[in-house]
Amino acid sequence: MGQYQWNWGIILEEVYGTGEYYYQWLITGLGWTVATALSAWVIALILGSLIGTVRTMPNKWLAGLATAYVELFRNIPLIVQLFLWFFVLPEVLPEQMGTWMKQDMPMPEFITAVIGLGLFTSARVAEQVRTGIMALPRGQRYAGQALGFTLGQTYRYVLLPMAFRIVIPPLTSEFMNVFKNSAVALAIGVTELTFQMRQITGEYAPGNPIEVMTMVSVIYLIMAFSVNRLMAFIERRTQVPGYISGGSK
């Protein structure tokens, strides 16, 4: 209440009784944030592209299954999904598997978070990929078929290469989201950046939350900016001549 004692140097101080420094905690946190986000993104891109493509296929049954997948993962909050993977799944599996997941699986929080965040994001990527394929003029699909391509070939050589270049701008924002959403992993105990911030401001240096939170926010801003620049570069390289690609930036 009006008597805040500023100490921007807090970050360089030693954490009482641990022999470690606050900045080391933040760097560790950043490491986990980046690792979680990138690993989840790999899963999301692969699964999302697959499922988005399947949704546009003529096979009603397959397409319906893919739609169900997307709806399921899009309509449950991420944090609840993480809880389902972390607290519920090991209990409903056969006992041995459940015990393995809980005790012997290496880095259980990290792996659970990567899979959970990856699947959550894959549903959103799938939507973008589907939209991209649907945005192509129907003529392209017919052209492929007229050339005697099989369905697989039509997708492989005609539709997907075009669709992917179209969906890159919307995927940029999904890529940004995966970094932001990785913060939710703290709920199952991944010691990522926001977790470290909470740990520091909660117990170790509760007198200086503004400094610590500002620094963490700046790290996130730098991360968002870097991702944005990287994707802008990729966007420019892959732009389809003659197409106004979507997305605002």
Add this chain to the structure above:
Amino acid sequence: MDFNFSAIVDSKDFLWEGLKYSASLTLFATFFGIVFGTLLAMARLSSIKPLNLAASAYVNLFRSVPLLLVIFWFYILVPLISGVQVGADKSAYITFAIFEAAYFCEIIRAGIQSISRGQVSAGQAMGFTYAQNMRYVILPQAFRNVVPLLLTQTIILFQDTSLVYVVGATDLLGAASKVANRDYIPVEMYVTVAVIYFTISFVLSRLVKRLHTAIAVIR
């Protein structure tokens, strides 16, 4: 693994309280987020440079950081700066309204930009002031065009309210986790809230889709 249904029934009142809080948080943040977002959108499209820059900075700032981080910021700092006492439940209202405004702003901005220049000129030709033009010509059309997007954002917002759990607020998830930890029934509780979130979000998103088609036909 036995699924304990009676435990869910026992805790239904508490879960209902949590759901009511989630819903009120969603409605509050949607309303004020749209109001504030509209002002921001107008500022972003304004020709007054400082206003334009300030609004852009605001929107980009909040769209670049995790919502969780913003929740912690407001939770700890609103009382510190203002000297007003707020608990987790109350600070979340402010957090979400301010955070979501940045997202609503971008949707509304797109809506305003979708109005053809001719409309704006027509309004000006009729002698409308800037405010009148916004009020009677641009905003009504802009809003109608983006209603489905605004509603979709509201569904996302509803799901995002589950994050207030981390600061100990008793939303739907918070209520469930409190019961789960007290009575050792995590499976029952988390499956139940997942089903509730899914049902609500899914039904709402179907309705939005139908609305979208309806609007598209009129246009």
Add this chain to the structure above:
Amino acid sequence: MQKSLILSAAVAAVFAGGAHAEELTGTLKKINDTGIITVGHRESSIPFSYLDDKQKPVGYAMDLCHQVVAAVKKKLNKPSLVVKLVPVTSQTRIPLMVNGTIDMECGSTTNSKERQKQVGFSYSYYVTAVRMAAKASAGIKTLDDLNGKPVVTTTGTTSDRYIKQNEQGKAIDVKNVYGKDHAESFLMVDTGRAAAFVMDDILLASLIANSRNPKDFAIVGPALSVEPYGIMLRKDDPQFKKVADDTLAAIFKSGQINTIYNKWFMTPIPPKNININLPMSDKLKEAIKTPTDVGI
């Protein structure tokens, strides 16, 4: 120290005549001005401060705090003072105290010298030892048995530090797992996600007493630390602290503390009517005989 005690006693005696004779400062002034006293409570610190089956905060610390609130009402001569209850976690209690959201915290907060840099403490009303809870069948007896195993602690509590320190000192390699609150941490041992839960023994005892099969768990290992609990207050706020201390001292002296202790530790308590059955320790008896606010 002794001198200042005598002095403050003298000051109190001088002003004993009228409730408002001394000028109000700090938290008391704030409470007087706003007409509201905000009490921070925990949600799962059984039996100190937790939610009963009606989601109402109850417990040993809450009973003591209600008496402090009554004393404040009396001192300010405001019988209709509004009492606001705010749930806090081990994570948020200190920030919320520092920033003025809560006026006093009634839970299970260790009075430590490190924390005293930021907040104040009343006389200690409980003394606990940090140990670990494990599945009885797991065969864990000492810290060394934890080598390579996941060990859970609640995010933002002191015990976290003991693991960290012991990890260095004894060169054992422990996988740190974090629970949001004690209940969640214990759940992790219960479901087998963690091999042990390092925490204050009383919290462990009550979590075990409340579990489905109390016989499945055991409190093991050496006392990593002995810790006094106090009501957390704002730092440098002697007037309010005095009200809290005097209230506690009176409860200690009159023997009323035994009734309150027995109610929460020796008889069945809500929500499940389970008896923790933990007789008063010698350390606590000492702290009651000679009230102290010295931290560790």
